[in-house]
Amino acid sequence: MRLHSCYSRFSPRQMPANPPKTNLGLYVHWPFCRHKCPYCDFNSHVSTTHDNAAFGAALCQEMTHMAALLPDRRALTSLFFGGGTPSLMPPNIVGKIISHAEKTFGFAPAIEITAEANPTSIEAQVMTEFFHAGVNRVSMGVQSFDDEILGFLGREHTAAEALSALQTVRRHFDNLSIDLIYATAGETMASWRKSLSQALALGLPHLSLYQLTIEPGTAFFTRQRTGEQLHLDDDHAADLFELTQSLTADAGLTAYEISNHARPGAACQHNLNYWNAGDWIGIGPGAHGRFCLGSEDPAGMQRVGTATRRSPAGWLDAVQTTGHGIDTHTIDTATDYAAEMMMMGLRLADGVNIDRIEALCGPQEGWLDRAAMTQAVADGWLDSQKDSQTGSDTQLWLTAAGRLRLNHILAMILR
Numbered sequence: 001m002r003l004h005s006c007y008s009r010f011s012p013r014q015m016p017a018n019p020p021k022t023n024l025g026l027y028v029h030w031p032f033c034r035h036k037c038p039y040c041d042f043n044s045h046v047s048t049t050h051d052n053a054a055f056g057a058a059l060c061q062e063m064t065h066m067a068a069l070l071p072d073r074r075a076l077t078s079l080f081f082g083g084g085t086p087s088l089m090p091p092n093i094v095g096k097i098i099s100h101a102e103k104t105f106g107f108a109p110a111i112e113i114t115a116e117a118n119p120t121s122i123e124a125q126v127m128t129e130f131f132h133a134g135v136n137r138v139s140m141g142v143q144s145f146d147d148e149i150l151g152f153l154g155r156e157h158t159a160a161e162a163l164s165a166l167q168t169v170r171r172h173f174d175n176l177s178i179d180l181i182y183a184t185a186g187e188t189m190a191s192w193r194k195s196l197s198q199a200l201a202l203g204l205p206h207l208s209l210y211q212l213t214i215e216p217g218t219a220f221f222t223r224q225r226t227g228e229q230l231h232l233d234d235d236h237a238a239d240l241f242e243l244t245q246s247l248t249a250d251a252g253l254t255a256y257e258i259s260n261h262a263r264p265g266a267a268c269q270h271n272l273n274y275w276n277a278g279d280w281i282g283i284g285p286g287a288h289g290r291f292c293l294g295s296e297d298p299a300g301m302q303r304v305g306t307a308t309r310r311s312p313a314g315w316l317d318a319v320q321t322t323g324h325g326i327d328t329h330t331i332d333t334a335t336d337y338a339a340e341m342m343m344m345g346l347r348l349a350d351g352v353n354i355d356r357i358e359a360l361c362g363p364q365e366g367w368l369d370r371a372a373m374t375q376a377v378a379d380g381w382l383d384s385q386k387d388s389q390t391g392s393d394t395q396l397w398l399t400a401a402g403r404l405r406l407n408h409i410l411a412m413i414l415r
């Protein structure tokens with residue numbers, strides 16, 4: 001991978017033809033929150049004084065710039081408002097961004113347009129206006145149905161408020177997901193079973209269920225360094241993970257990714273595009289994007305990664321001055337892209353298809369340790385489907401035992 005610390009605009013005319021065809025997503029980062037949660041390492045900033053209209057206009061301006069970097073015009077298959085707290089965005093700005101995106105890229109017929117929201121009554125009401133602006137999926141950060149755990153996580157809402165907010169949002173949105181965090185210190189099998197059962201009883205089509213991790217730079221990280229125990233040890237967390245798999249499966253939700261569970265047809269298309277190593281553009285402070293430039297010969301393909309300035313004020317200033325806030329960009333080779341596809345794709349229940357990797361990247365040498373892969377299959381961590389003609393592995397996925405060891409398996413099989 002080559003890293004470039006300063007960015008000069010790519011010229012589409014210099015790009016090779018024949019870009020690989022994957023889905024195209026657009027990620028819009030709204031960086032503002034009402035307060036900072038102690039576990040959060042997202043690029044989120046507490047602010048009540050920023051100029052909403054200026055940020056909305058700058059997001060449209062940066063979108064135009066990013067679209068011109070792509071080697072082709074392709075309709076968006078997904079649009080995702082993440083943050084920060086997008087449910088604090090004025091709905092008219094959400095509407096403007098959606099129509100600018102439609103004008104700039106075009107929309108695929110079944111485009112998924114998601115907004116993240118916090119479960120307060122005001123934000124739930126605002127979701128009605130988001131719906132009229134074109135949002136068709138909501139991902140709500142409920143985090144727990146236990147008030148004690150919500151207090152520990154520094155959330156502003158109670159379990160009762162979350163339930164009421166969900167009721168409000170369901171009037172408009174069938175495609176609704178909630179996030180829950182588990183494996184906090186002191187959490188037992190019984191308490192997690194109760195919390196998760198309560199979530200499953202709602203009959204939602206999608207749940208994102210994450211174990212608490214302590215990330216550098218967070219308030220929890222500082223507290224942990226003073227010796228405070230904030231999450232369960234690996235063995236207890238693994239027990240809760242197993243319970244999660246069994247309760248969600250019994251409720252008809254498939255674990256299509258390690259932490260994500262959905263009814264058939266309700267998987268998050270935007271996140272699936274990340275895990276399938278598709279193309280996406282990221283706009284807003286601290287947003288990342290990745291897309292392929294393509295080549296007549298897939299092995300010569302290049303994949304660009306962009307990262308914009310993290311500081312909202314710095315990003316806004318850059319966009320207003322130069323039309324974009326890109327701070328650094330990377331250029332990956334076809335071999336790097338093949339490894340990315342393996343790293344991301346193994347998170348999915350369906351795993352990765354080696355033929356697809358070779359179709360997008362060309363036949364690759366030296367990126368995959370096939371002997372180690374065979375060993376991981378023999379150890380019961382990976383499963384594979386073989387091509388009936390050649391006998392070589394075409395589809396590769398993690399077994400239940402492998403899901404607990406993904407990083408170790410990747411270190412084994414990727415060179």
Ligand code: SF4
Pocket residue numbers: 032033034035036037040041042044083084085118141
């Ligand atoms: S509301 Fe979300 S983005 Fe904002 S600080 Fe809390 S976890 Fe982070």
